Amino acid sequence: MSKIQITDVILRDAHQSLIATRMRTEDMLPICDKLDKVGYWSLECWGGATYDACLRFLKEDPWERLRKLRQALPNTRLQMLLRGQNLLGYRHYADDVVRAFVQKAAEQGMDVFRIFDALNDIRNLRTAVEATKEAGKHAQGTICYTVSPVHGTAGFVKMAKGLEKMGCDSLCIKDMAGLLTPFATEELVKAIKDAVDLPLQLHSHATSGLAEMCHLKAIESGCDRVDTAISSWAGGTSHPPTESLVAGLRNSPYDSGLNLELLQEIGMYFYEVRKKYHQFESEFTGVDTRVQVNQIPGGMISNLANQLKEQNALGRMTEVMEEIPRVRKDLGYPPLVTPTSQIVGTQAVLNVLTGERYETITNEVKLYLQGGYGQAPGRVDEKLRRKAVGDQDVIEARPADLLSPELDNLRKEIGELGKSDEDVLSYAMFPEIGRQFLEQREAGNLQPEPLEPPQGDGPQENAPTEFNIVLHGETYHIKMTGAGHKGQPERHFYMIVDGVPEEAVVETLDEIVLTGGAEGAVQGAIDGRRPKATKEGHVTTSMPGTIVDVLVKEGDSIQAGEPVLITEAMKMETEVQAPISGKIAGVFVHKGDAVNPEEALVEIEP
Numbered sequence: 001m002s003k004i005q006i007t008d009v010i011l012r013d014a015h016q017s018l019i020a021t022r023m024r025t026e027d028m029l030p031i032c033d034k035l036d037k038v039g040y041w042s043l044e045c046w047g048g049a050t051y052d053a054c055l056r057f058l059k060e061d062p063w064e065r066l067r068k069l070r071q072a073l074p075n076t077r078l079q080m081l082l083r084g085q086n087l088l089g090y091r092h093y094a095d096d097v098v099r100a101f102v103q104k105a106a107e108q109g110m111d112v113f114r115i116f117d118a119l120n121d122i123r124n125l126r127t128a129v130e131a132t133k134e135a136g137k138h139a140q141g142t143i144c145y146t147v148s149p150v151h152g153t154a155g156f157v158k159m160a161k162g163l164e165k166m167g168c169d170s171l172c173i174k175d176m177a178g179l180l181t182p183f184a185t186e187e188l189v190k191a192i193k194d195a196v197d198l199p200l201q202l203h204s205h206a207t208s209g210l211a212e213m214c215h216l217k218a219i220e221s222g223c224d225r226v227d228t229a230i231s232s233w234a235g236g237t238s239h240p241p242t243e244s245l246v247a248g249l250r251n252s253p254y255d256s257g258l259n260l261e262l263l264q265e266i267g268m269y270f271y272e273v274r275k276k277y278h279q280f281e282s283e284f285t286g287v288d289t290r291v292q293v294n295q296i297p298g299g300m301i302s303n304l305a306n307q308l309k310e311q312n313a314l315g316r317m318t319e320v321m322e323e324i325p326r327v328r329k330d331l332g333y334p335p336l337v338t339p340t341s342q343i344v345g346t347q348a349v350l351n352v353l354t355g356e357r358y359e360t361i362t363n364e365v366k367l368y369l370q371g372g373y374g375q376a377p378g379r380v381d382e383k384l385r386r387k388a389v390g391d392q393d394v395i396e397a398r399p400a401d402l403l404s405p406e407l408d409n410l411r412k413e414i415g416e417l418g419k420s421d422e423d424v425l426s427y428a429m430f431p432e433i434g435r436q437f438l439e440q441r442e443a444g445n446l447q448p449e450p451l452e453p454p455q456g457d458g459p460q461e462n463a464p465t466e467f468n469i470v471l472h473g474e475t476y477h478i479k480m481t482g483a484g485h486k487g488q489p490e491r492h493f494y495m496i497v498d499g500v501p502e503e504a505v506v507e508t509l510d511e512i513v514l515t516g517g518a519e520g521a522v523q524g525a526i527d528g529r530r531p532k533a534t535k536e537g538h539v540t541t542s543m544p545g546t547i548v549d550v551l552v553k554e555g556d557s558i559q560a561g562e563p564v565l566i567t568e569a570m571k572m573e574t575e576v577q578a579p580i581s582g583k584i585a586g587v588f589v590h591k592g593d594a595v596n597p598e599e600a601l602v603e604i605e606p
Contacts, residue, residue: 004254005041005225007079007201008242010270011069012044014229017205017237019280021053024448025065027273032072034266039258040076041225042112045069046105047080049338051088055430055437059446063108063422070109077138079112080105083338085124085400086117089429090339090364090572092124092373094403097410099131101425106135108422114172114203116142118340121374122162123398129166140201141168145175145188146295148333150378153191160192170199170224175214176337177295178207178237185214189221201225204239207291211240219254230263232271236286243267279452282309284317294321295328295336296345304345312498316352323348330384331368332376343368346572354542361388363566363573371395417442432548432568432592450481450494502594530588530599537580537604540597545569547593552602556584564602567595582606 015023028045035043046066054062070078085092087101102113113132117124125141132139141163143156160171173180173188180188185202192200202218204211204227215226228234231241243263246256282305296304308314324336327348334340343364351357366388367373369380372395385394395402407428411418414427417438427434440446466479479496493504533540545567552564558578565576586603595601 002224002254004219004223004245004249004256006242006245006256006258007042007044007203007225007227008035008038008040008230009044009203009227009239010035010230010233010242010266012046012048012050012081013227014233014238015277016049016053017239018233018282018285019274019277020282021049022057022277022280023273024058025060025068027276029068029072031266031269032069034262034269036073036075037259038076038262038266042077042079043073044079044081044114044227045073046078046110047082047088047114051426051429052433055426056433057449059437059440059448061422061437061441062426063104066105066108066110077111078109079114080110082113082115082128084115084117084128086339086373087128087429090342091367092399092403093428094406095127095400096405096407097425097428098127098400099134100407100421101428102128102131103135104421104425106132106137110137112138112140114140114142114174115168116144116172116174116337117374118144118337119334119374119377120144120159121398122159122166124374124400125163126166127400129163129168133167138169139167140170140172141166142172142174144335144337145173145180146177146333146335147179148328148378150333151335153188156188157191157195160196160198164196164198168198170201171196172201172203174337175202175204175211176335176341178205178211178291179295180204180214181210182213182217186217186221189218189223193222199224201227203227205237206235206240207237207287208289209287212244215240215245216248219249230270231267232274236288238285275454276451278454290321294324296321296324296341304349308349313349313353319352320345320348323351327351330381331365332378332380334368334377339364340368340373342572346569349569350542350574358384358387360542360574363575372399374399414438432546436592452481498596530595530601533598533600535600535603537582537585537606538600539564539576539579539602539604540599541565541567541569541576541595541601542574542597543569544594544596545574547589547591547595547601548573550587550589550591552584552587554584554587558582558584558604565589576601578604580604580606 011028015021051062054060054065085098087093087098113128115125115128120143129139129141143159163171171192189200200223202215202223204214218226227239228242228245229239231243234241243260246258246260246263249255284305304320305314305317308317324344327344328334328336331344334344336344346362347365350360350362354360369385369388370392410428411424414424414435417435418424418427423438426437469476469478477498481494481496493506495502547565548568549566551566552558558564558581560578560581562578563575564578567574567576582604584602585605589595589601
């Protein structure tokens with residue numbers, strides 16, 4: 001028996017699970033001095049969805065966040081979550097990109113790399129583990145815990161042995177959905193500790209209400225470290241509270257030795273910070289015992305709720321949660337963790353919103369079924385595989401073995417916008433979002449998404465305003481969410497138009513007087529509106545999203561079923577196919593446009 005060591009996830013997984021990863025660096029730095037004095041084994045502060053959220057929503061450079069946190073936390077190990085060969089993106093990268101990313105993160109101050117693969121395909125961990133060891137940092141091999149007909153203790157122990165042989169410095173059981181029960185925890189921890197000679201850490205979400213009991217069973221069974229979250233950001237889809245564990249273990253053989261009074265001060269700081277992000281709070285982030293059936297992880301629930309809300313479909317959350325286990329079974333029972341949680345979740349949303357299962361199949365599901373993410377844990381539905389990829393060969397090798405080095409090409413693609421290796425890596429992770437971020441930075445107009453005023457405050461200039469407008473006989477519901485500073489030649493207005501986030505840039509002319517946000521909303525509603533889809537040859541999308549690529553131009557000939565557009569919704573890409581054969585008579589969208597169902601995006605004449 002020895003004292004338990006604690007990793008606090010307040011700077012990463014806590015806010016990823018509760019407010020869709022929206023905490024800004026400016027709210028982390030003021031408390032870092034106290035966090036640095038606690039004596040944590042590590043602070044998880046980077047990786048996971050934070051990289052994407054920084055670029056996409058917060059308009060922050062994630063590398064700058066890492067550098068600032070390293071400077072503000074000189075005495076504490078910094079820890080990140082790395083998706084093996086996926087790094088922080090949603091596809092496999094060539095080995096040269098993986099090695100470059102790990103090396104750069106190590107240089108900028110990262111100490112502990114928690115490395116996992118969504119399918120528990122150990123082949124997809126090798127390069128990241130090797131790169132971490134080469135950089136002289138701590139490689140933590142991770143086992144994604146899940147429950148299914150093809151998963152069990154013996155398989156997890158076999159993986160633990162493989163990770164030890166690979167050279168990992170420690171192991172982590174990653175219970176991302178809160179599926180562990182106390183006695184299952186005891187069995188698994190004892191089995192792994194008996195089989196391998198490495199420190200073992202437990203990461204378990206509190207979604208099912210069992211995590212605190214699992215922590216205690218794990219500690220009594222020989223687990224060396226556990227993950228917790230400061231209490232004001234704990235519980236539900238987040239993690240067990242740090243202060244409670246510290247208090248519960250005091251004066252025991254497992255006493256953490258951490259200062260409970262200091263932790264209370266930190267908890268009160270973050271209690272106030274959380275109020276700032278009230279617009280991202282969700283009713284789906286509390287204790288939910290249904291997780292024992294649907295297996296949806298904490299971070300996925302808050303993001304799923306946020307995305308359904310943006311599509312005016314929040315009322316269908318229960319349908320989506322019931323569909324997720326069915327999609328998971330069809331795909332061979334992958335653990336639900338990024339990116340497979342997004343792959344399964346988005347497909348489930350499509351199945352529900354389109355009214356027909358697999359009427360639309362995302363590109364990521366197609367790639368998964370072809371073996372592009374690695375070996376599925378169980379057998380996939382062969383009928384679905386044939387529908388998705390036809391007679392294409394299934395990849396049996398490690399997917400990255402089929403990828404040529406790509407770092408030099410990425411540098412060429414991003415060109416002068418890439419001022420550093422970090423910029424090139426940001427572009428590699430998220431080509432569209434990364435390029436947009438770098439372009440806005442170059443132009444000096446980076447603006448984070450607006451935050452709604454604290455609830456209960458008096459009227460403010462940028463307070464949300466809701467109204468309807470009628471344009472050409474069509475009614476649009478507008479919710480203003482914010483506006484840029486007055487007095488600029490161009491003013492940015494932020495709004496939700498029929499459930500879709502929009503940004504309008506209004507150029508002020510001498511003969512035009514703007515009196516407030518409504519005029520900007522009208523301009524935003526006018527710009528980019530498309531005809532309603534009324535003809536057989538009108539190409540539409542099944543759900544709101546963004547145009548990633550336009551594959552045709554006016555005058556092209558096309559056959560029914562051929563791809564016309566690629567859209568992105570909920571971070572997953574989907575091909576939009578031609579409904580009929582004919583000639584392209586009109587293209588009404590451009591790359592980067594936000595689009596809605598029932599709009600005519602392309603017109604085909606038979």
